[in-house]
Amino acid sequence: SQTIHQWPATLVQPVGSPLSLECTVEGTSNPNLYWYRQAAGRGLQLLFYSVGIGQISSEVPQNLSASRPQDRQFILSSKKLLLSDSGFYLCAWSVAAREQYFGPGTRLTVT
Amino acid sequence: QKEVEQNSGPLSVPEGAIASLNCTYSDRGSQSFFWYRQYSGKSPELIMSIYSNGDKEDGRFTAQLNKASQYVSLLIRDSQPSDSATYLCAAPFSGGYNKLIFGAGTRLAVHP
Numbered sequence: 001s002q003t004i005h006q007w008p009a010t011l012v013q014p015v016g017s018p019l020s021l022e023c024t025v026e027g028t029s030n031p032n033l034y035w036y037r038q039a040a041g042r043g044l045q046l047l048f049y050s051v052g053i054g055q056i057s058s059e060v061p062q063n064l065s066a067s068r069p070q071d072r073q074f075i076l077s078s079k080k081l082l083l084s085d086s087g088f089y090l091c092a093w094s095v096a097a098r099e100q101y102f103g104p105g106t107r108l109t110v111t
Numbered sequence: 112q113k114e115v116e117q118n119s120g121p122l123s124v125p126e127g128a129i130a131s132l133n134c135t136y137s138d139r140g141s142q143s144f145f146w147y148r149q150y151s152g153k154s155p156e157l158i159m160s161i162y163s164n165g166d167k168e169d170g171r172f173t174a175q176l177n178k179a180s181q182y183v184s185l186l187i188r189d190s191q192p193s194d195s196a197t198y199l200c201a202a203p204f205s206g207g208y209n210k211l212i213f214g215a216g217t218r219l220a221v222h223p
Contacts, residue, residue, distance in 0.1 A: 032209045043215040044155070044199070051209060090154055098203075099145045100211055102154040 002027035006091050008093035013110055019078040021106050023091030026072065031093040033074040034100060035066055038088040050074060061103075086110045114138075117214035123142065126223050130187040134200030134214055137181070141202040143184045144176060149197045159185060173213055190221045 003026045014018060046059045048066035052085050056066050063082060067075045070082040074091055086109050092100040115138045124130045134144070143162045147155035161167045162175040165176075166211065173186040187194055197216040204210040 034210075044213045046210065049210060078133065094209065094211075098143070099157050099160050100201075101157060102147075105154045111123075 002101065004091060004093055004101060004103040006089075006106055008106060009104065010107045011109070013081050013108065015083055015110055016080045019076070019081055019085070019108070021076040021089055021091075021108075023074040023076075023103055024072055025109070026092045028093065028095065030071060031095060031099075033068060034092040034094070035074065035076050036090040036092065038090060040087070044090070047078070049096070081110045083110050115200055115212050117198075117200055117217045119215060120218040121220050122217055123220045123222060126188050126190060126192060126221055128190050128221075128223065130190045130194065130219055132185040132187075132198050132200075132217050132219065133182060134184065135182045136200075136202050136212075138202065138212070139178075139181065140203070143203060144174070145197040145201045145211070146172075146174060146185045147185075147201065147213075149199060151196070155199055166203040187219075190219075192221050192223055195219055195221050 003005055005024050021084045032051050036044045038044050048056055048058055050056050050068045053068055053071055064078050081108040089106045089108055094100040116135045146159040148158050149155040159172055159174040161176045162179050164176050167174045171188045175184045195217045199216045200214040201211040204212055
């Protein structure tokens with residue numbers, strides 16, 4: 001069966017510090033991978049998605065970036081965090097244009 | 112702009128009642144729909160997928176799709192306090208790109 005991991009689970013970072021969040025998927029090959037952000041009490045905002053290694057599409061211009069160095073690994077990064085980057089970061093996977101399955105998420109607080 | 116609309120709620124129902132959650136969408140090309148449940152502080156969990164007009168039942172959950180009217184609903188029978196959560200409706204973006212468009216979610220509160 002497929003499993004998706006995200007770490008860390010929680011993170012508190014000062015403004016201006018770098019960020020690296022990692023997501024890995026097990027049990028499937030060549031999945032589509034997604035990064036979402038959910039601000040407190042708000043809906044899901046799609047940040048990036050990837051249909052293959054090295055292929056990244058950005059949905060929202062911002063100070064975040066994503067990379068997919070391996071088939072089942074997706075990384076979200078920032079060089080300098082802003083207060084507005086605080087939120088619940090969710091990684092998800094899917095096969096083709098079908099249902100997505102979410103990881104447990106990382107709660108980021110920028111102070 | 113492709114959109115999925117949901118009433119934000121909260122929808123409050125007594126324990127044992129039927130909860131009815133609704134979702135409308137603007138993209139006539141959407142062929143499938145998904146319902147997710149999100150408990151406070153947790154990630155969304157897929158609970159139902161529906162691909163054709165009509166009803167699909169899974170335990171206490173029934174998803175209903177009406178493509179002509181462009182709405183999809185989720186019925187929860189015999190609602191339990193443990194069903195209290197935010198329910199998200201999602202549809203694939205028909206322009207491709209393997210994306211889902213999510214509604215903002217409806218908060219359901221089931222009270223004893």
